[in-house]
Amino acid sequence: MTHRTPTGGSIDRNTLLRFTFNGTEYTGHPGDTLASALLANGVHSIGTSVKLGRPRGVVAAGSEDPTSLVQVEAPFSEPMLLATTVELYDGLVARGLSGQGRLSAEPDPARYDAKHEHCDVLVVGAGPAGLVAALTAARAGARVVLVDEQNQAGGALLGVDEYLDDRPSAEWVADVVAELKSTPGVLVLERTTAFGMYQDGFVLALQKRTDHLGFAAPAAVARHRVWRIRTRQTVLATGAHERPVVFADNDRPGIMLASSARTFLHRYGVLPGSRAVVFTTNDSAYCAAIDLAESGVDIALIVDARAEAPARLSTECAARGIEVRAGQFVTGTEGSSRVEAVLVGDQRIACDTLLVSGGWNPVVSLFSQARGALRYDSELGAFVPGEELPTVRVAGSATGELDLTACTRQGRDAGAGAARAAGFTPGGQVPLPASDSRCTARSGLVLWRVPGSDDTSFVDLQRDSTVADVLRATGAGLRSLEHIKRYTTIGTAHDQGKTSGMIAAGIVAEALGVELGEQRPTTFRPPYTSVSFAALAGRDRGELHDPVRVTSIHPWHVEHGALFENVGQWKRPWYYPQPGEDLHTAVLRECRATRESVGLMDGSTLGKIDVQGQDAGKFLDMLYTNLMSTLKVGKIRYGVMCGVDGMVIDDGTVIRVGEERYLVTTTTGNAAKILDWMEEWLQTEWPHLDVHCTSVTEHWATIPLVGPRSRDVLAAVAPDLDVSNEAFEFMTWHDTTVAGVPARVCRISFSGELAYEINVTGWHGLTVWKALMEAGKPYGITPYGTETMHVLRAEKGYPIIGQETDATVTPQDLGMSWAVSKKKPDFIGKRSFARAENNRSDRKQLVGLLPVDPAVLLPEGSQIVETDRLPEPPVRMLGHVTSSYPSAALGRTFALALVRSGHDRIGETLYVPVEDALVPVTVTESVLYDKEGARRDG
């Protein structure tokens, strides 16, 4: 049986849309929402409640609805949508939810994007007040953006059958929208919800661009768009939500807000039922009752909680045979899957629909988000905007005003005021439309609940939270609404308490015996309505989520089967497994080849900073713990940097390129941080220094060529270079030609082996890499990755900043006192080295650990304890393992660790808890391989 009226509503009755709900096929029309189409088919039961499993239906017609949550299954599965805001399309498949949805296991194929927009005046809400505000500002010449969450403008007018200027209100709306859309500089956005309002006129709005097209949505069009609007002035014309009254068993399907039933009638041509009781505290429900009666609904009774019913409206009701009883209350309902009877005192009235109106809550969410203060209006029983903000005005029923003419006048004033504040002069006044509405008197009774069974008197229908829950909270001593919200979860569901929050506050105030005006309302937070993470992520998904940096040699690594390690945004070769190899076997092979013959790696990601200027040396002397200004041109020095607290922040080499020019290298992950560090000191402390710093990380491809045969390989590709130990000393550099390409070759080593670092412009990196591979063939040259680099340096006790160190390790802790200048009067961190804390003998210091069983590999991060049996907790921890590897060169496993008083414990046996066992380890110096440094010169 259809519940559709024979005519009326802005639906296309000539077109049928097929859809499936809970497995049953139905039809509706373009213009329907899923909710209106279901009601037209007599379906009121949408889902069941999250905790109690009680049937729930449709309470409101719009985004304030607390109950009609559905999972849409086709074209793409999406959870937690409101049936009242899902526009119907052909082929829609949905089912009702019990509070929780299910995320699709499939990746979402839709596109999402974001767009920036700047304007003079933003108007939120295209109801009568917002339309007049936008038109006033637009006629003044302001750039105006008008956003509205509905698929058409009109706001509350969409749900009534009223006349403006003696013609249907839709015609007036259409004229205003047409003028706005044809005015240059005006942007009208439909299906767009302003969901967040932030500082300095920043507003986020979500536009649903293709949802209503269903299967016909073009794949190339972004489904949702987040508008990032920056506006000088804002007019909030966000309207008001009708609120219910709480009574026993107030949650059955068929119990609906009166104005929402009126909206279903006028906008969709849908009747909520055939026999209705109306329960109200104010005039507005009378208009709903009269309209529904005229459309054929049997209005059994109007129960008006006020002592006296309004005279004129009562007369109108009497003329239609509608009984009105004043001073009475609905005390309960009966029914199973739908309301079947309403209890008024001791009378039971059979019906299939109960319409409720407890008054109106202005929608103040955005105003509150913009830090506008709210004020309690005791006549309205709602929080309304307090003082206007310098850049935010409120107009229409969002202020608590109910009369249409007063609302449009506020819209005109707000639009003119906003335009003026944005620097425009409003011209002639926009004429206000004459209205004939008759249910707008502010004469309501503030009524939160009718006493009855507290356990079935639902305050938040989505959360299944009842009056009993609220009283339990106040009974437990809670007084703040914020606390009670968290205790009861009222207002924390998808609807954020749009219809329940005010009532909860009212019941709390009654229970505590305080005035609501003294209660601080809960804070409104974005988003106003649900926004998907996909929409917020926009295009920043998958490979666009974060930039990926690769070196110029990267294609070779890929071609040769390298596995990669992410270091910051860089992709670095981790190791190059050969068939059948795992990490350990590959790394042992790479290490052995490098120490016994020659290996090479791609070190291009190393941070490089070009430091120039007359005072460059003086500046580096302050940044590094050792002296840099004394370095001769052509030489290289290793250096450590500390913070003012004396803790190591980075290390690397410094190359003196010229009298006033240095090239500084940093660890891969710290390149940007160290450049920032340099700029901070230069700009804020030493602006008088003549120093300029530039990142040149990506200008250079850097290839360490490592191992006893590296000299032979280099000689083969650098014919102009004298590679002898005498001509090319350790820690010096030469400019030459490598593989026909201009190159800077540095003799530095991060492995203890004879090694060269070949630097060429990034453009030539791949060519030179291939030439080195070719020239190294006779020696079995082996490419190696970061893992082998880590093992080789650990065998030599070289720390990696960020692995051996956190923010609590000094150069002295690392055994690097040799890198700390005694001569310099000052450098960053120096004064901290003299603090008592820095000189405690029990500081954690870097040492080597050799497991007594040479096959045992300690997990990195393991704790270290002193005894071979764990005492009762708390157990004193001596430190932790920072690096741990099997070593080809040592023929066993080894580790580096930070250990309390570690330098004094060399030779001691300590214990490392690994799962259930305590592994004995011997403490050694951190340098485990080639302590004499015999291999450095090849």
Add this chain to the structure above:
Amino acid sequence: MQLIPCPWCGPREEAEFHYGGQAHVAYPEDPSALSDEEWAQYVFFRENPSGPFAERWSHSAGCRRWFNAVRDTRTHDLLAVYRVGEPMPEVTA
């Protein structure tokens, strides 16, 4: 998303900026002349007022310049911005 008026670039979104803590905490002239406590005051201790607060900001994703700003810590309103080396302007919160 607040707008921060960079003294070099004009108003830009806060995501372009990096916070640098309290302003006008100069690196001591001669750290070696300070007691441990005086040095610790410089390294570890900063003001935390409720109200106007002079701070350092860097326009790190813009002109990369450091500058100073007076911010009301209660409202986040920026009451003044000024360049490094300039004195802190008088503000009314």
